[in-house]
Amino acid sequence: MISPTRDIKTKTGTNAGMSQTSGGCLQNLLDNIENITDQVLPLIIVTTVLDVALNTSKISESADSKELVTVGNSVIKASEKLISSLVKPTDTSDSVSFTLDTVEVQVFMIGPKFTSDQIPQLDTKNASMDIDLVGIAKSNYGTTAVAFMSYNSMENLLKPDFFNTSDDTVKTMMSTVISATLPKTTNTKLIKPVNFTLKHIREFDPSGSLSCVYWNISEWIVDGCTVLETTSSYTVCSCVHLSTFALIMQTSSPSDGDSLLDLLYLVCVIVGLVFFSLALLTFALCQWSPGVNNVARINICISLLLAHLLFLLTQQFLSLIRRHQMLCAVISGVLHFLFLSAFVWMFIEAVLLFICVKNLSQISSKKREVLSSGFLCVIGYTVALVVVDVSAGLVPEGYGSEYCWIKRDKGFIWSFLGPVCVILALNTILFISIFIILSSTLKNLNAEVSQMKQTKTMVFKTLAQFVVLGCSWIPGFFTNDSKELEIIFLFLNSQQGTFIFLVYCVLNKEVWQQYRRCFRCLCCGLKPNNKSVQKKC
Incomplete structure (x- = not known):
């Protein structure tokens, strides 16, 4: 024995x-x-x-x-x-529960002298169960027991792909695998259906189809189980029998159009990263006039370069990163900080540009330093850091979506969209003001050929500021049903580095003068850092 x-x-x-x-x-x-x-x-x-x-x-x-x-x-x-x-004999009721790294278990037993009509709800971290145990006990001489288990890693064995459907869909396990049994009970027939509330362990896709399924020897099937209620964070399933259950979501397989969009994204981001690097190299190597303040542009490049690079690498190795939820959450928090800091720097650049245009009669790269670079750096990064810290403190589980980005549950996405909307609104107002002031100034110029050429350059630089200041992110709010808008948003979103390089490096006279001097000296085999030699060249 x-x-x-x-x-x-x-x-x-x-x-x-x-x-x-x-x-x-x-x-x-x-x-x-x-x-x-x-x-x-x-x-x-x-x-x-x-x-x-x-x-x-x-x-x-x-x-x-x-x-x-x-x-x-x-x-x-x-x-x-x-x-x-x-399970052991009892006259009234008894319960046993424990939690391991691999499973959570709750067992509830009732005996013939049990008088209550209500059974406590069986709860685990990611699931709960409501069952009419009193009704079952009546058909078992007043004695029965229920065991409720929630496995943390069973999906690695009983994969969602074992859910055989006729449609060619992507199947995702949306809940932990749970098991409900009536141990040491003779008559296991349910008097009433049992209800399970399953918490979503991955980001909910509104376009996906949810199915409450149970395990039948070699596959997941839906017989006897239905979805009663679903939200972005949980789903309630009702089943007429007990078994091993799970919640599986089906989403459409990526189409050729999506594949082309992914390829376009990859190419655009890589091109953008190259121009971010060229812009930073130019800012670092060129000798700028004392009145030129490039601190906002440099930090926009740094923030967006790191953000796009991190996001690109994350998506390329997503299957590996998703196995470590903590790493995925940390990456999403870092991305949140980098993108927010980039937007704060865009706002600082918009303010500095507005002051420049307001005080001068024409656009010039020379302007008085309104605020010190150190103070601007404190503002540029502290604001983003405070937002991320507060967000993580209030909703720590908000980071680490299916794509290692911010989850949409409980409106947490607004911890990013809220500040971005405010900054975009302010930058749009500042951009319109800059454009109006510039238009008024350009009307006073004589229509000479040289000045007309300069005017065209200034108009292009002003329009390019629309992208530099982040206003090109606005179409992103309206891309839900439009592939054309999505492509436009994707292109402009990834090319801020290109526009920064064009406006502040390619079309900057100071930069070109230094480039020409360096090229001439290099061609002559001379060292450009020697002033006398430079003059000779």
Whole structure:
């Protein structure tokens, strides 16, 4: 009677190599668990054996479907058998619950002298269950028990791809895998359907189709389960039987148009990164006049260069990064900070440009330094840092979406969109003001050929400021149903570095003069840092 228990103790007690158990040892362990009859085991033994069984059930990602299904079925069967050993006779009611890294378990038992008509809701971190246990007990001589388990990594074995549908869709596991059983109960027929509330563990896609499914030997099926209610954060499922359940979302497979859009994004971002780098190199190497303040432009380039580069690398290695939720959340927080700081610097640049145009009769790269560079740096990065800190403090789970970006749950996306909307509105107003002041100034110029050429250059530089100041992000709010707007937004969004390089480097006389001097000296084989030699050149 106690030999299976003793055997299990031997396999799990002090064997340090158990965490590296091979498939054969795992199967032996599961077989021994199957040999447990109706005995009641101490909680410490059950938790120890269950933890070992679940930890040693991890197999390589290259395993085929048959192997995954076999191990998954064995683990579920052994887990339910182990949990049933916690059920013991009671006159009124009793409960047992525990939490491991791999699973959360709750067991509730009632006896013939149980008088309450209500059963406490069985809750885990990511799921809950409502069941009419009193009705079931009436058909079992007043005695029954329910076991509720929420697995944290079972989806690696019972993959969502095992949900066979006729449509060619992408299937995503939206909840933890849960299991509900009636251990040591003769008549397991449900009097009323049981309801499960499953918390979404990944970002909800409104265009996706949700299905409440249960595991049937080798596949996920929907028979007997329906979706009662769904929100962006949870779904309520109703089932007429108990089993192992999950929530699977189906989304359309990426179309050729989406693939082309991804390729366009990749090319545009890489081109933008090149021009961000060229602009930063120019700002660093050129000797600027004392009155020129490039601090905002330099920091716009730095912030957007790092943000676009990090986001690009994240998307390229998304499948690897998604396995580490903490890393994904940290990346989304860093992206939040970098993009916000870029927008703050765009606002600072808009203010400095407005002051420049307001005080001078024509556009010039020379302007008085209104604020010190150090003070501007404090503003540029502190504002973004405060927003991110407050956001993370209020909703720490808001970071780490399916694409390692900000989650849309609970309106958390507005921690980014809110500041961006305010800055874009202010920058648009400043841009319009700058354009009106500039137009008034240009009317006073004589229509000479040289001045007309200068006027065209100034008009182009002014229009390019629309992109430099971030106003080109506005179409992003209206791209939901328009591929054309999405392409325009994608191009302008990724080319801010290109416009910064054109406006402040290519079309800047000071830069070209230094370029010509350097080129002449290099062609002559002379060192450009020698002033006398430079003059000779």
